Amino acid sequence: MRRVRYESTGGPLFLEEVPVPEPGPGELLVRCAAVGVTLPVVRKVTEAAEPIPLGGEIAGEVVAVGAGVTRFRAGDRVTGLCFGHGYADFAPLHEAMASPVPDGASAVDAVALVRSGLVALGALHAARPEPGEAALVTAAASGVGHLAVQLARARGASRVVGAVSDAAKADFVRGLGADETAVYGDDSWGDPVDYALDAVGGELLTPAIAALAPGGRLVAYSSGGGTIEAYDLLVGGKSVIGFQMARIARGKPELYEQWRQELWRLFAQGAVKPAVHGEFALEDAAGAHEVIESRRNLGKVVLRP
Template sequence: MRRVRYESTGGPLFMEEAPVPEPGPGELLVRCAAAGVTLPVVRKVTEAAEPIALGGELAGEVVAVGEGVSRFRAGDLVTGMCFGHGYADFAVLNEAMTSPVPEGADALDAVALVRSGLVAYGALEAARLAPGESVLVTAAASGVGHLAVQLARARGARRVIGAVSDPAKADFVRSLGADDCIQYGDDSWGDPVDCVLDAVGGDLLTPALAALAPHGRLVAYSSGGGTIQAYDLLVGAKSVIGFQMALIARGRPELYEQWRQELWRLFAEGAVKPAVHGEFALEEAAQAHAVIETRANLGKVVLRP
Protein backbone atom coordinates (compact mmCIF):
# COMPACT_ATOMS: atom_id res chain seq x y z
CA MET A 1 0.00 0.00 0.00
CA ARG A 2 0.97 3.67 -0.25
CA ARG A 3 1.79 5.67 2.86
CA VAL A 4 2.94 9.23 3.59
CA ARG A 5 5.64 9.93 6.15
CA TYR A 6 8.70 12.09 6.84
CA GLU A 7 12.10 11.45 8.41
CA SER A 8 13.09 14.57 10.35
CA THR A 9 11.49 17.55 12.06
CA GLY A 10 10.17 19.89 9.41
CA GLY A 11 11.37 17.52 6.74
CA PRO A 12 9.50 16.97 3.48
CA LEU A 13 6.58 14.58 3.32
CA PHE A 14 7.08 11.72 0.88
CA MET A 15 5.28 8.64 -0.38
CA GLU A 16 6.51 5.12 0.28
CA GLU A 17 5.33 1.56 -0.19
CA ALA A 18 4.52 -0.26 3.05
CA PRO A 19 2.90 -3.55 4.00
CA VAL A 20 -0.83 -3.51 4.68
CA PRO A 21 -1.13 -3.60 8.50
CA GLU A 22 -2.93 -6.41 10.31
CA PRO A 23 -5.55 -5.62 12.94
CA GLY A 24 -4.70 -6.79 16.44
CA PRO A 25 -7.13 -7.63 19.22
CA GLY A 26 -9.86 -4.99 19.43
CA GLU A 27 -8.79 -3.36 16.16
CA LEU A 28 -10.24 -2.83 12.69
CA LEU A 29 -8.44 -2.67 9.38
CA VAL A 30 -10.03 0.08 7.27
CA ARG A 31 -9.61 0.97 3.62
CA CYS A 32 -9.21 4.74 3.92
CA ALA A 33 -11.68 6.82 1.96
CA ALA A 34 -10.96 10.16 3.65
CA ALA A 35 -8.48 11.44 6.23
CA GLY A 36 -8.66 14.81 7.95
CA VAL A 37 -5.67 17.16 8.04
CA THR A 38 -5.46 19.03 11.35
CA LEU A 39 -3.39 21.84 12.79
CA PRO A 40 -2.06 19.73 15.72
CA VAL A 41 -0.59 17.16 13.30
CA VAL A 42 0.84 19.87 11.05
CA ARG A 43 2.44 21.51 14.10
CA LYS A 44 3.97 18.22 15.22
CA VAL A 45 5.57 17.72 11.83
CA THR A 46 7.27 21.11 12.10
CA GLU A 47 7.97 21.13 15.85
CA ALA A 48 8.15 17.60 17.36
CA ALA A 49 11.63 16.39 18.30
CA GLU A 50 11.07 13.04 16.62
CA PRO A 51 9.03 12.12 13.54
CA ILE A 52 5.49 10.98 14.28
CA ALA A 53 3.05 8.75 12.44
CA LEU A 54 0.66 10.96 10.48
CA GLY A 55 -2.69 10.03 11.96
CA GLY A 56 -5.94 11.67 12.98
CA GLU A 57 -9.55 11.29 12.03
CA LEU A 58 -10.36 9.07 9.09
CA ALA A 59 -13.27 7.23 7.53
CA GLY A 60 -13.56 4.22 5.28
CA GLU A 61 -14.74 0.67 4.81
CA VAL A 62 -13.87 -2.10 7.26
CA VAL A 63 -11.99 -4.88 5.45
CA ALA A 64 -10.96 -7.04 8.42
CA VAL A 65 -11.41 -7.16 12.20
CA GLY A 66 -9.16 -8.38 14.97
CA GLU A 67 -9.92 -10.78 17.77
CA GLY A 68 -12.64 -9.63 20.15
CA VAL A 69 -14.22 -7.03 17.85
CA SER A 70 -18.00 -7.37 18.18
CA ARG A 71 -19.55 -4.10 16.94
CA PHE A 72 -18.25 -4.06 13.37
CA ARG A 73 -17.71 -6.40 10.46
CA ALA A 74 -16.23 -6.26 6.97
CA GLY A 75 -18.15 -3.91 4.70
CA ASP A 76 -19.20 -1.43 7.41
CA LEU A 77 -18.54 2.27 6.78
CA VAL A 78 -16.92 3.72 9.89
CA THR A 79 -15.07 6.75 11.18
CA GLY A 80 -12.60 7.05 14.03
CA MET A 81 -9.29 8.29 15.34
CA CYS A 82 -6.13 6.69 13.98
CA PHE A 83 -3.12 6.90 16.30
CA GLY A 84 -0.81 5.23 13.79
CA HIS A 85 -0.35 5.89 10.10
CA GLY A 86 -3.57 7.39 8.75
CA TYR A 87 -2.22 9.06 5.61
CA ALA A 88 -2.36 5.72 3.81
CA ASP A 89 -4.46 3.40 1.67
CA PHE A 90 -5.21 1.24 4.72
CA ALA A 91 -5.12 2.05 8.44
CA VAL A 92 -5.89 0.47 11.78
CA LEU A 93 -8.54 1.85 14.16
CA ASN A 94 -9.26 0.87 17.74
CA GLU A 95 -12.83 -0.37 18.12
CA ALA A 96 -13.38 1.82 21.20
CA MET A 97 -12.51 4.95 19.18
CA THR A 98 -14.61 4.01 16.15
CA SER A 99 -18.24 4.70 15.31
CA PRO A 100 -20.55 3.85 12.40
CA VAL A 101 -21.35 6.34 9.65
CA PRO A 102 -25.16 6.51 9.42
CA GLU A 103 -27.20 6.11 6.27
CA GLY A 104 -27.45 9.30 4.28
CA ALA A 105 -23.84 10.29 5.03
CA ASP A 106 -20.55 9.33 3.40
CA ALA A 107 -16.90 9.17 4.41
CA LEU A 108 -16.28 12.80 3.50
CA ASP A 109 -19.19 13.94 5.67
CA ALA A 110 -17.89 11.84 8.56
CA VAL A 111 -14.32 13.15 8.46
CA ALA A 112 -15.46 16.76 8.14
CA LEU A 113 -18.11 16.49 10.86
CA VAL A 114 -17.36 14.05 13.65
CA ARG A 115 -14.05 14.88 15.32
CA SER A 116 -14.09 18.61 14.54
CA GLY A 117 -17.78 18.76 15.42
CA LEU A 118 -17.20 17.02 18.73
CA VAL A 119 -14.54 19.58 19.66
CA ALA A 120 -16.87 22.43 18.70
CA TYR A 121 -19.81 20.87 20.55
CA GLY A 122 -17.69 20.18 23.63
CA ALA A 123 -16.32 23.73 23.69
CA LEU A 124 -19.88 25.08 23.65
CA GLU A 125 -20.80 22.70 26.46
CA ALA A 126 -17.80 23.90 28.46
CA ALA A 127 -18.90 27.49 27.85
CA ARG A 128 -22.39 26.64 29.17
CA LEU A 129 -23.86 28.64 26.28
CA ALA A 130 -27.53 29.31 27.02
CA PRO A 131 -30.24 30.28 24.51
CA GLY A 132 -30.28 34.04 24.04
CA GLU A 133 -26.59 34.53 24.87
CA SER A 134 -23.91 35.81 22.51
CA VAL A 135 -20.74 34.02 21.43
CA LEU A 136 -17.56 34.89 19.53
CA VAL A 137 -15.64 32.12 17.74
CA THR A 138 -11.99 32.60 16.77
CA ALA A 139 -10.59 30.69 13.78
CA ALA A 140 -14.19 30.78 12.61
CA ALA A 141 -13.37 29.50 9.11
CA SER A 142 -11.40 26.48 10.36
CA GLY A 143 -12.47 22.84 10.46
CA VAL A 144 -13.67 23.23 14.06
CA GLY A 145 -14.60 26.91 13.97
CA HIS A 146 -16.99 26.73 11.02
CA LEU A 147 -18.95 24.03 12.85
CA ALA A 148 -18.87 25.96 16.15
CA VAL A 149 -20.55 28.92 14.41
CA GLN A 150 -23.35 26.68 13.14
CA LEU A 151 -23.73 24.80 16.43
CA ALA A 152 -23.95 28.04 18.40
CA ARG A 153 -26.77 29.16 16.13
CA ALA A 154 -28.49 25.78 16.45
CA ARG A 155 -28.29 26.05 20.26
CA GLY A 156 -30.19 29.33 20.20
CA ALA A 157 -27.43 31.92 20.48
CA ARG A 158 -28.81 35.42 20.08
CA ARG A 159 -25.68 36.75 18.37
CA VAL A 160 -22.79 34.83 16.80
CA ILE A 161 -19.57 36.61 15.80
CA GLY A 162 -16.75 35.02 13.83
CA ALA A 163 -13.14 36.17 14.15
CA VAL A 164 -10.66 35.49 11.34
CA SER A 165 -7.16 36.39 10.22
CA ASP A 166 -8.09 37.36 6.65
CA PRO A 167 -11.01 39.57 5.54
CA ALA A 168 -11.41 37.33 2.49
CA LYS A 169 -12.95 34.74 4.83
CA ALA A 170 -15.74 37.02 6.03
CA ASP A 171 -18.35 36.07 3.43
CA PHE A 172 -17.80 32.38 4.14
CA VAL A 173 -18.23 32.88 7.89
CA ARG A 174 -21.41 34.92 7.39
CA SER A 175 -22.77 32.21 5.11
CA LEU A 176 -22.55 29.83 8.07
CA GLY A 177 -25.00 31.96 10.05
CA ALA A 178 -22.68 34.42 11.79
CA ASP A 179 -24.17 37.86 12.38
CA ASP A 180 -20.83 39.52 11.81
CA CYS A 181 -17.18 38.76 11.16
CA ILE A 182 -14.22 40.66 12.61
CA GLN A 183 -10.45 40.50 12.07
CA TYR A 184 -7.94 39.80 14.81
CA GLY A 185 -6.21 43.15 14.30
CA ASP A 186 -9.36 45.28 14.54
CA ASP A 187 -9.25 48.03 17.17
CA SER A 188 -12.58 46.85 18.56
CA TRP A 189 -14.26 43.46 18.46
CA GLY A 190 -17.69 45.05 18.82
CA ASP A 191 -20.16 44.74 21.68
CA PRO A 192 -19.03 42.43 24.51
CA VAL A 193 -20.16 38.80 24.34
CA ASP A 194 -21.10 36.19 26.92
CA CYS A 195 -18.73 33.52 25.59
CA VAL A 196 -15.58 33.29 23.49
CA LEU A 197 -14.44 30.00 21.98
CA ASP A 198 -10.73 30.35 21.25
CA ALA A 199 -8.84 27.97 18.97
CA VAL A 200 -5.84 30.24 18.40
CA GLY A 201 -4.22 31.09 21.75
CA GLY A 202 -0.97 33.01 22.03
CA ASP A 203 -1.25 36.79 21.82
CA LEU A 204 -4.91 36.49 20.83
CA LEU A 205 -5.92 35.54 24.38
CA THR A 206 -5.73 39.15 25.57
CA PRO A 207 -8.20 40.63 23.06
CA ALA A 208 -10.36 37.50 23.38
CA LEU A 209 -10.66 38.07 27.11
CA ALA A 210 -11.31 41.78 26.57
CA ALA A 211 -14.21 40.88 24.26
CA LEU A 212 -16.10 39.28 27.15
CA ALA A 213 -18.88 41.01 29.02
CA PRO A 214 -18.77 40.89 32.85
CA HIS A 215 -19.20 37.29 34.06
CA GLY A 216 -18.28 36.08 30.56
CA ARG A 217 -16.56 32.75 29.85
CA LEU A 218 -13.54 32.14 27.63
CA VAL A 219 -13.06 28.52 26.53
CA ALA A 220 -9.49 27.81 25.44
CA TYR A 221 -8.99 24.69 23.33
CA SER A 222 -5.94 25.70 21.33
CA SER A 223 -2.53 24.06 21.40
CA GLY A 224 -1.02 27.49 20.76
CA GLY A 225 -0.36 28.37 24.41
CA GLY A 226 -0.56 31.90 25.75
CA THR A 227 -0.76 33.82 29.03
CA ILE A 228 -3.62 35.62 30.79
CA GLN A 229 -3.25 38.20 33.55
CA ALA A 230 -5.23 37.36 36.69
CA TYR A 231 -6.23 41.01 37.11
CA ASP A 232 -8.00 40.91 33.73
CA LEU A 233 -10.18 38.14 35.14
CA LEU A 234 -10.88 39.87 38.43
CA VAL A 235 -12.12 43.21 37.10
CA GLY A 236 -14.96 41.63 35.13
CA ALA A 237 -15.47 38.45 37.19
CA LYS A 238 -14.60 36.55 34.02
CA SER A 239 -13.70 32.87 33.71
CA VAL A 240 -11.26 30.90 31.59
CA ILE A 241 -12.05 27.25 30.95
CA GLY A 242 -9.72 24.77 29.33
CA PHE A 243 -11.21 22.09 27.10
CA GLN A 244 -9.60 18.97 25.65
CA MET A 245 -11.56 16.42 23.65
CA ALA A 246 -9.25 13.51 24.50
CA LEU A 247 -10.18 13.71 28.19
CA ILE A 248 -13.86 13.33 27.31
CA ALA A 249 -13.22 10.46 24.90
CA ARG A 250 -11.14 8.54 27.43
CA GLY A 251 -12.84 9.47 30.69
CA ARG A 252 -16.50 9.91 29.74
CA PRO A 253 -17.25 7.69 26.75
CA GLU A 254 -21.00 7.83 27.38
CA LEU A 255 -20.94 11.62 27.03
CA TYR A 256 -18.72 11.36 23.94
CA GLU A 257 -21.31 9.04 22.37
CA GLN A 258 -24.20 11.32 23.35
CA TRP A 259 -22.53 14.30 21.67
CA ARG A 260 -21.76 12.23 18.57
CA GLN A 261 -25.39 11.17 18.23
CA GLU A 262 -26.51 14.76 18.61
CA LEU A 263 -24.12 15.87 15.86
CA TRP A 264 -25.51 13.32 13.43
CA ARG A 265 -29.06 14.36 14.35
CA LEU A 266 -28.29 18.00 13.58
CA PHE A 267 -26.59 16.94 10.35
CA ALA A 268 -29.63 14.91 9.29
CA GLU A 269 -31.88 17.90 9.99
CA GLY A 270 -29.65 20.22 7.98
CA ALA A 271 -28.82 22.40 10.99
CA VAL A 272 -25.10 21.65 10.61
CA LYS A 273 -23.39 21.31 7.23
CA PRO A 274 -19.67 20.54 7.25
CA ALA A 275 -17.69 22.38 4.59
CA VAL A 276 -14.70 20.84 2.84
CA HIS A 277 -12.07 23.32 1.67
CA GLY A 278 -10.34 20.88 -0.61
CA GLU A 279 -9.79 17.21 -1.35
CA PHE A 280 -6.14 16.25 -1.85
CA ALA A 281 -4.62 13.00 -3.08
CA LEU A 282 -2.05 11.27 -0.87
CA GLU A 283 0.65 12.56 -3.22
CA GLU A 284 -0.55 16.08 -2.39
CA ALA A 285 -0.23 15.78 1.41
CA ALA A 286 2.41 18.53 1.50
CA GLN A 287 0.05 20.92 -0.31
CA ALA A 288 -2.72 20.03 2.14
CA HIS A 289 -0.40 20.82 5.06
CA ALA A 290 0.53 24.13 3.46
CA VAL A 291 -3.14 25.15 3.34
CA ILE A 292 -3.41 24.56 7.10
CA GLU A 293 -0.07 26.23 7.88
CA THR A 294 -1.04 29.40 6.02
CA ARG A 295 -4.55 29.40 7.55
CA ALA A 296 -6.00 29.50 4.04
CA ASN A 297 -8.72 26.92 4.57
CA LEU A 298 -12.45 27.55 4.58
CA GLY A 299 -13.67 24.46 6.40
CA LYS A 300 -12.03 21.04 6.55
CA VAL A 301 -8.98 19.96 4.57
CA VAL A 302 -9.18 16.29 3.58
CA LEU A 303 -6.91 13.69 1.99
CA ARG A 304 -8.65 11.23 -0.34
CA PRO A 305 -6.51 8.10 -0.79
Protein backbone atom coordinates in the same frame (compact mmCIF):
# COMPACT_ATOMS: atom_id res chain seq x y z
CA MET B 1 -0.16 -0.13 -0.06
CA ARG B 2 0.85 3.54 -0.01
CA ARG B 3 1.35 5.68 3.05
CA VAL B 4 2.81 9.12 3.76
CA ARG B 5 5.86 9.49 5.96
CA TYR B 6 8.68 11.91 6.75
CA GLU B 7 12.13 11.30 8.23
CA SER B 8 13.12 14.44 10.14
CA THR B 9 11.50 17.42 11.85
CA GLY B 10 10.08 19.71 9.21
CA GLY B 11 11.30 17.33 6.54
CA PRO B 12 9.42 16.70 3.29
CA LEU B 13 6.47 14.35 3.21
CA PHE B 14 6.81 11.43 0.81
CA LEU B 15 4.94 8.30 -0.26
CA GLU B 16 6.30 4.86 0.51
CA GLU B 17 5.12 1.35 -0.31
CA VAL B 18 4.55 -0.88 2.73
CA PRO B 19 2.62 -4.08 3.45
CA VAL B 20 -1.04 -3.76 4.39
CA PRO B 21 -1.16 -3.95 8.22
CA GLU B 22 -3.00 -6.63 10.14
CA PRO B 23 -5.58 -5.44 12.68
CA GLY B 24 -4.46 -6.07 16.25
CA PRO B 25 -6.70 -7.09 19.16
CA GLY B 26 -9.62 -4.68 19.41
CA GLU B 27 -8.76 -3.03 16.10
CA LEU B 28 -10.48 -2.57 12.75
CA LEU B 29 -8.58 -2.40 9.48
CA VAL B 30 -10.14 0.38 7.40
CA ARG B 31 -9.75 1.03 3.68
CA CYS B 32 -9.44 4.81 3.87
CA ALA B 33 -11.77 6.80 1.64
CA ALA B 34 -11.06 10.12 3.35
CA VAL B 35 -8.53 11.43 5.87
CA GLY B 36 -8.94 14.72 7.75
CA VAL B 37 -5.90 16.99 8.03
CA THR B 38 -5.60 18.77 11.38
CA LEU B 39 -3.49 21.62 12.73
CA PRO B 40 -2.08 19.54 15.64
CA VAL B 41 -0.64 16.96 13.23
CA VAL B 42 0.74 19.68 10.96
CA ARG B 43 2.40 21.31 13.97
CA LYS B 44 3.94 18.03 15.10
CA VAL B 45 5.56 17.54 11.70
CA THR B 46 7.26 20.92 12.01
CA GLU B 47 7.94 20.92 15.76
CA ALA B 48 8.21 17.38 17.20
CA ALA B 49 11.72 16.25 18.09
CA GLU B 50 11.23 12.88 16.38
CA PRO B 51 9.10 11.86 13.39
CA ILE B 52 5.62 10.68 14.32
CA PRO B 53 3.04 8.55 12.52
CA LEU B 54 0.70 10.83 10.58
CA GLY B 55 -2.60 9.96 12.21
CA GLY B 56 -5.92 11.70 12.50
CA GLU B 57 -9.50 11.35 11.41
CA ILE B 58 -10.18 8.59 8.90
CA ALA B 59 -13.33 7.27 7.27
CA GLY B 60 -13.89 4.30 5.03
CA GLU B 61 -14.88 0.65 4.88
CA VAL B 62 -13.90 -2.02 7.38
CA VAL B 63 -12.05 -4.81 5.55
CA ALA B 64 -10.96 -6.91 8.55
CA VAL B 65 -11.33 -7.00 12.33
CA GLY B 66 -8.97 -8.09 15.09
CA ALA B 67 -9.60 -10.40 18.01
CA GLY B 68 -12.24 -9.24 20.46
CA VAL B 69 -14.02 -6.81 18.14
CA THR B 70 -17.79 -7.08 18.66
CA ARG B 71 -19.41 -3.90 17.33
CA PHE B 72 -18.23 -3.94 13.71
CA ARG B 73 -17.59 -6.37 10.87
CA ALA B 74 -16.15 -6.30 7.35
CA GLY B 75 -18.22 -4.12 5.05
CA ASP B 76 -19.28 -1.58 7.69
CA ARG B 77 -18.64 2.11 7.00
CA VAL B 78 -16.91 3.81 9.92
CA THR B 79 -15.08 6.93 10.97
CA GLY B 80 -12.80 7.60 13.91
CA LEU B 81 -9.48 8.88 15.20
CA CYS B 82 -6.44 6.84 14.16
CA PHE B 83 -3.37 7.12 16.39
CA GLY B 84 -1.14 5.18 14.01
CA HIS B 85 -0.43 5.80 10.34
CA GLY B 86 -3.66 7.30 9.01
CA TYR B 87 -2.32 8.96 5.85
CA ALA B 88 -2.54 5.66 4.01
CA ASP B 89 -4.62 3.41 1.78
CA PHE B 90 -5.39 1.19 4.81
CA ALA B 91 -5.21 2.17 8.47
CA PRO B 92 -5.82 0.55 11.88
CA LEU B 93 -8.61 2.02 13.98
CA HIS B 94 -9.33 0.99 17.56
CA GLU B 95 -12.92 -0.15 18.03
CA ALA B 96 -13.42 2.27 20.94
CA MET B 97 -12.61 5.23 18.66
CA ALA B 98 -14.85 4.08 15.80
CA SER B 99 -18.41 5.09 15.02
CA PRO B 100 -20.69 4.11 12.15
CA VAL B 101 -21.23 6.44 9.20
CA PRO B 102 -24.98 6.65 8.57
CA ASP B 103 -26.65 6.22 5.21
CA GLY B 104 -26.78 9.47 3.29
CA ALA B 105 -23.40 10.66 4.55
CA SER B 106 -20.16 10.32 2.61
CA ALA B 107 -16.70 9.53 3.97
CA VAL B 108 -15.76 13.17 3.38
CA ASP B 109 -18.81 14.31 5.37
CA ALA B 110 -17.71 12.00 8.19
CA VAL B 111 -14.13 13.27 8.53
CA ALA B 112 -15.27 16.88 8.16
CA LEU B 113 -17.99 16.52 10.78
CA VAL B 114 -17.25 14.04 13.52
CA ARG B 115 -13.89 14.76 15.17
CA SER B 116 -13.92 18.52 14.50
CA GLY B 117 -17.57 18.65 15.48
CA LEU B 118 -16.91 16.78 18.72
CA VAL B 119 -14.26 19.34 19.67
CA ALA B 120 -16.56 22.23 18.76
CA LEU B 121 -19.52 20.71 20.61
CA GLY B 122 -17.37 19.88 23.63
CA ALA B 123 -15.98 23.42 23.83
CA LEU B 124 -19.52 24.77 23.54
CA HIS B 125 -20.69 22.41 26.30
CA ALA B 126 -17.86 23.67 28.53
CA ALA B 127 -19.08 27.26 28.04
CA ARG B 128 -22.45 26.36 29.58
CA PRO B 129 -24.42 28.46 27.08
CA GLU B 130 -27.86 29.77 27.90
CA PRO B 131 -30.43 30.44 25.17
CA GLY B 132 -30.29 34.06 24.06
CA GLU B 133 -26.63 34.61 24.94
CA ALA B 134 -24.11 36.09 22.50
CA ALA B 135 -21.18 33.97 21.34
CA LEU B 136 -17.72 34.61 19.89
CA VAL B 137 -15.82 31.96 17.92
CA THR B 138 -12.17 32.49 16.99
CA ALA B 139 -10.63 30.69 14.00
CA ALA B 140 -14.21 30.76 12.74
CA ALA B 141 -13.28 29.57 9.25
CA SER B 142 -11.28 26.55 10.44
CA GLY B 143 -12.28 22.88 10.44
CA VAL B 144 -13.48 23.15 14.06
CA GLY B 145 -14.44 26.82 14.09
CA HIS B 146 -16.84 26.73 11.16
CA LEU B 147 -18.80 23.99 12.95
CA ALA B 148 -18.66 25.88 16.27
CA VAL B 149 -20.36 28.87 14.61
CA GLN B 150 -23.22 26.64 13.46
CA LEU B 151 -23.46 24.75 16.74
CA ALA B 152 -23.62 27.94 18.80
CA ARG B 153 -26.57 29.01 16.69
CA ALA B 154 -28.19 25.58 17.03
CA ARG B 155 -27.79 25.79 20.82
CA GLY B 156 -29.74 29.06 20.94
CA ALA B 157 -27.19 31.87 20.61
CA SER B 158 -28.94 35.15 19.85
CA ARG B 159 -25.84 36.61 18.21
CA VAL B 160 -22.71 34.92 16.87
CA VAL B 161 -19.47 36.74 16.12
CA GLY B 162 -16.83 34.95 14.04
CA ALA B 163 -13.25 36.16 14.44
CA VAL B 164 -10.86 35.41 11.55
CA SER B 165 -7.28 36.09 10.52
CA ASP B 166 -8.19 37.67 7.19
CA ALA B 167 -11.12 39.84 6.11
CA ALA B 168 -11.34 37.71 2.95
CA LYS B 169 -12.87 34.96 5.10
CA ALA B 170 -15.74 37.15 6.31
CA ASP B 171 -18.26 36.18 3.62
CA PHE B 172 -17.63 32.48 4.26
CA VAL B 173 -18.20 32.89 8.00
CA ARG B 174 -21.36 34.94 7.51
CA GLY B 175 -22.58 32.23 5.17
CA LEU B 176 -22.35 29.80 8.09
CA GLY B 177 -24.80 31.92 10.07
CA ALA B 178 -22.54 34.38 11.91
CA ASP B 179 -24.17 37.76 12.46
CA GLU B 180 -20.88 39.62 12.55
CA THR B 181 -17.21 39.07 11.81
CA ALA B 182 -14.08 40.51 13.35
CA VAL B 183 -10.50 40.41 12.14
CA TYR B 184 -7.57 39.75 14.46
CA GLY B 185 -5.90 43.09 15.14
CA ASP B 186 -9.09 45.16 14.92
CA ASP B 187 -9.41 47.73 17.70
CA SER B 188 -12.83 46.40 18.65
CA TRP B 189 -14.68 43.14 18.06
CA GLY B 190 -18.09 44.78 18.48
CA ASP B 191 -20.50 44.60 21.38
CA PRO B 192 -19.48 42.30 24.27
CA VAL B 193 -20.37 38.60 24.19
CA ASP B 194 -21.36 36.22 26.96
CA TYR B 195 -18.95 33.45 26.01
CA ALA B 196 -16.05 32.85 23.63
CA LEU B 197 -14.68 29.64 22.14
CA ASP B 198 -10.99 30.15 21.43
CA ALA B 199 -9.03 27.84 19.15
CA VAL B 200 -6.04 30.13 18.63
CA GLY B 201 -4.47 31.08 21.97
CA GLY B 202 -1.25 33.07 22.13
CA GLU B 203 -1.63 36.83 21.68
CA LEU B 204 -5.29 36.42 20.77
CA LEU B 205 -6.25 35.56 24.36
CA THR B 206 -6.11 39.22 25.45
CA PRO B 207 -8.59 40.59 22.88
CA ALA B 208 -10.81 37.52 23.35
CA ILE B 209 -11.00 38.23 27.11
CA ALA B 210 -11.64 41.90 26.37
CA ALA B 211 -14.58 40.94 24.13
CA LEU B 212 -16.39 39.28 27.04
CA ALA B 213 -19.18 41.02 28.92
CA PRO B 214 -18.95 41.08 32.74
CA GLY B 215 -19.30 37.51 33.97
CA GLY B 216 -18.35 36.15 30.55
CA ARG B 217 -16.62 32.81 29.99
CA LEU B 218 -13.74 31.98 27.68
CA VAL B 219 -13.23 28.33 26.70
CA ALA B 220 -9.62 27.71 25.67
CA TYR B 221 -9.09 24.59 23.55
CA SER B 222 -6.05 25.62 21.53
CA SER B 223 -2.61 24.05 21.59
CA GLY B 224 -1.17 27.49 20.86
CA GLY B 225 -0.41 28.40 24.49
CA GLY B 226 -0.52 31.98 25.72
CA THR B 227 -0.74 33.97 28.94
CA ILE B 228 -3.73 35.66 30.59
CA GLU B 229 -3.45 38.52 33.06
CA ALA B 230 -5.37 37.72 36.24
CA TYR B 231 -6.44 41.37 36.51
CA ASP B 232 -8.25 41.13 33.17
CA LEU B 233 -10.42 38.42 34.70
CA LEU B 234 -10.84 40.08 38.08
CA VAL B 235 -12.23 43.43 36.92
CA GLY B 236 -15.13 41.90 35.02
CA GLY B 237 -15.66 38.76 37.02
CA LYS B 238 -14.71 36.76 33.92
CA SER B 239 -13.50 33.17 33.81
CA VAL B 240 -11.39 30.89 31.63
CA ILE B 241 -12.18 27.19 31.16
CA GLY B 242 -9.78 24.74 29.59
CA PHE B 243 -11.20 22.02 27.37
CA GLN B 244 -9.47 18.87 26.07
CA MET B 245 -11.31 16.34 23.91
CA ALA B 246 -9.06 13.41 24.90
CA ARG B 247 -10.17 13.75 28.53
CA ILE B 248 -13.80 13.25 27.51
CA ALA B 249 -13.05 10.37 25.15
CA ARG B 250 -11.10 8.50 27.84
CA GLY B 251 -13.04 9.41 30.96
CA LYS B 252 -16.63 9.94 29.80
CA PRO B 253 -17.28 7.60 26.86
CA GLU B 254 -21.04 7.81 27.32
CA LEU B 255 -20.94 11.61 26.89
CA TYR B 256 -18.61 11.22 23.91
CA GLU B 257 -21.13 8.91 22.25
CA GLN B 258 -24.01 11.24 23.11
CA TRP B 259 -22.23 14.11 21.35
CA ARG B 260 -21.53 11.94 18.30
CA GLN B 261 -25.22 11.09 18.01
CA GLU B 262 -26.17 14.75 18.42
CA LEU B 263 -23.83 15.74 15.58
CA TRP B 264 -25.30 13.21 13.18
CA ARG B 265 -28.84 14.26 14.17
CA LEU B 266 -28.05 17.94 13.48
CA PHE B 267 -26.41 16.93 10.20
CA ALA B 268 -29.51 14.98 9.15
CA GLN B 269 -31.69 17.96 10.04
CA GLY B 270 -29.49 20.31 8.01
CA ALA B 271 -28.68 22.40 11.08
CA VAL B 272 -24.94 21.67 10.71
CA LYS B 273 -23.27 21.46 7.32
CA PRO B 274 -19.53 20.64 7.25
CA ALA B 275 -17.61 22.63 4.66
CA VAL B 276 -14.62 21.18 2.82
CA HIS B 277 -11.92 23.57 1.62
CA GLY B 278 -10.38 21.04 -0.72
CA GLU B 279 -9.73 17.38 -1.39
CA PHE B 280 -6.09 16.40 -1.98
CA ALA B 281 -4.60 13.21 -3.37
CA LEU B 282 -2.47 11.19 -0.97
CA GLU B 283 0.68 12.10 -2.90
CA ASP B 284 -0.12 15.79 -2.37
CA ALA B 285 -0.26 15.62 1.42
CA ALA B 286 2.37 18.37 1.55
CA GLY B 287 0.00 20.66 -0.34
CA ALA B 288 -2.76 19.92 2.15
CA HIS B 289 -0.41 20.74 5.03
CA GLU B 290 0.60 24.00 3.36
CA VAL B 291 -3.03 25.14 3.23
CA ILE B 292 -3.36 24.55 6.97
CA GLU B 293 -0.01 26.17 7.80
CA SER B 294 -0.86 29.30 5.82
CA ARG B 295 -4.31 29.51 7.47
CA ARG B 296 -5.96 29.69 4.06
CA ASN B 297 -8.51 26.97 4.66
CA LEU B 298 -12.24 27.66 4.68
CA GLY B 299 -13.54 24.59 6.47
CA LYS B 300 -11.94 21.15 6.46
CA VAL B 301 -8.95 19.98 4.43
CA VAL B 302 -9.26 16.34 3.34
CA LEU B 303 -6.96 13.74 1.79
CA ARG B 304 -8.54 11.20 -0.59
CA PRO B 305 -6.43 8.02 -0.81
